[in-house]
Amino acid sequence: MDDIEQANQIISVQDELNSAYRMAEERSAVLSAIIDSSDDAIISKNLDGIVTSWNLSAERIFGYTASEMIGTSILRLIPEDRADEEPHILSRLRNGDRVDHFHTKRRRKDGQLVDVSLTISPVRNREGLIIGVSKIARDITAIKIAEEKSAILSAIITSSDDAIISKDLNSTITSWNASAQRIFGYSAEEMIGESILKLIPLDRHQEEPLILGKLKSGERVEHFETRRMTKWGTLIDVSLTISPIKDNAGNIIGLSKIARDITDKKLEEQRKNDFISIVSHELKTPLTSLRSYIQLALIKARERTDEFSTRLLTRAEVQTGKMSTMIHDFLNLSRLEEGKMTLSLSKFSLADLMKEVVLEAEILASSHQLVMDACPEVELLADRDKLGQVLTNLLSNAVKYSASGSRITIDCLVRDNQVEISFADQGLGIAEEDQRHLFERFYRVRQDQQQSHVSGFGIGLYLVSEILKLHGSEIRLQSRPGEGSVFSFSLALES
Structure with a gap:
């Protein structure tokens, strides 16, 4: 072989070495980029547990910089109660084993513990000898928290006395x-x-699309009372609370339904309503007779100018009037709960009805100033008796919660083919919390020393609200504690 061939061979070998070197550099650069950009902590250490490399995610997860960790023991990250894990892992790795997805805890620089999933592999030299350890640590704290929450929710769902059901947007049950x-x-x-x-x-199938429509718009349906069919073919009363299920992007992907069996509650309410109805009917007849006797005795006492008897009988008439109103309220409540309350519509003068109500109230509330501006001469098409009950309840309510001698103002205002009727008092006022529940059945404003004398069962305003709903109206309230209250509603005028 001449010198030229020998030189060419040397050049060829050098080219191969340079090419291999460049490829090694490229691979090293790629691996380095992967390690630096990884979301997981990638750490290497020797067989004595001394850290030899530390990537950016290791710094983010554990808080230490590379300069703080390289050359120090990995034990710096391991809590005292888990110190035995390291020699055990090293022993396995010296045998050539790989440790996959080992869940444990490690300590950050700030002292906080983080949940991590470790994958640990032996690092070998060219001869195959194990010279170190490569560790990939993934922060699974959020996953652990989610798992704990899921376990708690699962326990609640499993132990709940209510039926908890989920379904997709096609009404197919998923849990x-x-x-x-x-x-x-x-x-x-x-x-x-x-x-x-x-x-x-079958007669309630229309409920499902109505509920789905509300939930698809992001609304929540609470305490919707209806009936459902059991496997045995019996109907039960249930109260449903239904909420949309959303994915991480906020898209509605399903529905969660909580169903409470209220059959016993409904039966109890029916028994109570039946009892109220029976008792009210039984009391109404003797009370009507008693009022008649008192009125006759009152006429005779006035004829004899017997002031003492007149005063006592007048009070007796007032009290029997209150009792008659109370019984009437209970009867209406019973009819309303049974769905039997209907309206008997007729045309009548609002001004005449208002005068009757105010004149009667003046007898019962002689210690208050009842002020009513002239009510416009307009006609309504409504249930005169039930509307009279609304007016009487609102006026008597204003009297009950106002101090003796205070003013109660009754207004009728016509606008846009409607009449607005309002009752304004100078009483105690109503707290915002009470206002939210004021028109619920049997709800009474929380008592304090100023109103401990006020009696009632908490059905008057409930009936007012329900009767106005039957008329296509609603009761409105403006009130602040210590500043009195204004109750108002509007009705369409008869054209």
């Missing part, structure tokens, strides 16, 4: 808890994958 099986009779295997319509009576 079914133990109480759903107890209440409706079907097992989870029988219901998951089935339509929720399996539980809905």
